[in-house]
Amino acid sequence: MLVWLKDLQSNWLSWLAVALTLVVSSTSCTLALAMLVASSGTEGDPAGPLGGTVLGMALCVVVLVTLSQMRLIIAEREPVYRSWRMVGMPGWMILAFILGQVAVVSAGAGLLGVLPARSLLAPCVRALHSDGIPMPDIAITGQVVVIAVAVCMSAALVGALPPLRRVFRPRAAAHPAWLLVKFALAAAAIGGTVYACLHIEDPGDLLSAEMGLVILVALFLPWLMPALDQWTRAAGIAGANVRVRRHFSTPHIVPWVLVGGFIVAVGSGLRFASDAGAGGTLSSWQVFVALLGPVFAPSIVGAVLTSLLMRGRIACDIRGLTLAGATPAAWARIQVGEAACLTLTAAGVVCALCLTTLLPLHHLLTPQVSFGQTLVEQLWWPAFAVIFGAMFIALGVVKLALAGFVRAGQQER
Numbered sequence: 001m002l003v004w005l006k007d008l009q010s011n012w013l014s015w016l017a018v019a020l021t022l023v024v025s026s027t028s029c030t031l032a033l034a035m036l037v038a039s040s041g042t043e044g045d046p047a048g049p050l051g052g053t054v055l056g057m058a059l060c061v062v063v064l065v066t067l068s069q070m071r072l073i074i075a076e077r078e079p080v081y082r083s084w085r086m087v088g089m090p091g092w093m094i095l096a097f098i099l100g101q102v103a104v105v106s107a108g109a110g111l112l113g114v115l116p117a118r119s120l121l122a123p124c125v126r127a128l129h130s131d132g133i134p135m136p137d138i139a140i141t142g143q144v145v146v147i148a149v150a151v152c153m154s155a156a157l158v159g160a161l162p163p164l165r166r167v168f169r170p171r172a173a174a175h176p177a178w179l180l181v182k183f184a185l186a187a188a189a190i191g192g193t194v195y196a197c198l199h200i201e202d203p204g205d206l207l208s209a210e211m212g213l214v215i216l217v218a219l220f221l222p223w224l225m226p227a228l229d230q231w232t233r234a235a236g237i238a239g240a241n242v243r244v245r246r247h248f249s250t251p252h253i254v255p256w257v258l259v260g261g262f263i264v265a266v267g268s269g270l271r272f273a274s275d276a277g278a279g280g281t282l283s284s285w286q287v288f289v290a291l292l293g294p295v296f297a298p299s300i301v302g303a304v305l306t307s308l309l310m311r312g313r314i315a316c317d318i319r320g321l322t323l324a325g326a327t328p329a330a331w332a333r334i335q336v337g338e339a340a341c342l343t344l345t346a347a348g349v350v351c352a353l354c355l356t357t358l359l360p361l362h363h364l365l366t367p368q369v370s371f372g373q374t375l376v377e378q379l380w381w382p383a384f385a386v387i388f389g390a391m392f393i394a395l396g397v398v399k400l401a402l403a404g405f406v407r408a409g410q411q412e413r
Contacts, residue, residue, distance in 0.1 A: 029058055031124060057295045229246070273361060350388075
């Protein structure tokens with residue numbers, strides 16, 4: 001037990017990042033489950049399909065974020081786990097120690113996430129009522145709490161199992177041919193979806209397909225990153241860090257691609273269709289927050305806090321710069337450069353999604369107008385600037401704060 005607690009304490013910052021992400025994930029699942037459970041057995045009630053849709057999207061995000069964080073936290077502690085094997089600790093005990101840490105942290109975070117959900121439930125219901133959506137009496141029952149905690153624990157435990165295999169087997173680098181095959185498969189899947197979107201005649205169906213395309217791009221982005229991040233070669237050391245540490249770069253980018261894809265790409269299409277008379281009226285921003293908040297919140301929190309899992313990598317960077325005689329401000333420039341590289345990569349992917357959304361709509365609704373004019377007038381530029389400005393500031397602040405904390409600790413020693 002003493003070894004278990006010491007290991008948990010020595011890696012407290014990484015576990016804090018995982019716990020906070022799971023708290024937000026539990027809150028999101030609780031809100032969606034409350035709508036779904038409240039309408040069970042009720043016919044013609046929109047809360048059931050609505051809660052099911054939100055829950056399905058939230059589960060996809062929670063699983064993606066949790067899997068990436070579990071992989072990173074275990075990969076960073078892999079030398080410690082290997083040292084346990086060298087001193088004769090049985091494999092089953094190592095598995096019990098690690099999975100016990102994951103279970104305790106995820107269960108505690110899942111229970112804590114239920115508390116803010118109780119205060120957020122009433123504003124969400126009021127927002128949906130204001131848009132004319134009839135909602136039944138919704139409450140957070142014991143069943144909802146148990147399911148939400150079980151979802152968080154299951155996602156964390158399942159996410160911890162694949163990287164644990166590497167503790168008991170030698171590490172092998174992926175063959176370049178396998179990377180090329182994965183890129184080709186991802187490009188074919190996304191390209192086929194885009195080609196299908198170009199042949200859809202109904203604007204509503206097209207926007208629904210574009211929402212699926214956003215999720216598809218987010219899922220396949222890890223396979224596309226070896227090609228997408230090659231532009232960072234012009235960014236020097238910061239770009240090299242982004243390329244070498246793709247396991248960290250991808251979890252930083254994917255959540256913002258989801259947010260930007262849904263809000264900017266699909267949102268621009270909705271505004272365009274509404275202005276052209278092909279769509280209905282747009283709901284208020286409170287409704288979008290109530291519906292998409294449970295989907296976006298875990299991804300954004302996970303994207304920002306993933307930097308906390310890079311404490312060891314940042315410490316190595318600062319130590320290497322100091323030994324190389326770099327200027328005192330070099331560590332800060334590199335952290336800001338990495339944040340800029342990640343932000344520009346995510347912004348480029350969202351720009352591509354915007355083009356694949358607006359181009360088919362342009363041919364359907366306003367073919368007589370030049371596409372350049374449509375792009376300038378219909379793309380939701382303020383939202384684009386706010387989202388990726390927030391991404392750059394959030395990543396830059398967290399990275400600088402963490403690097404400053406690590407540098408101060410090295411100077412004290």
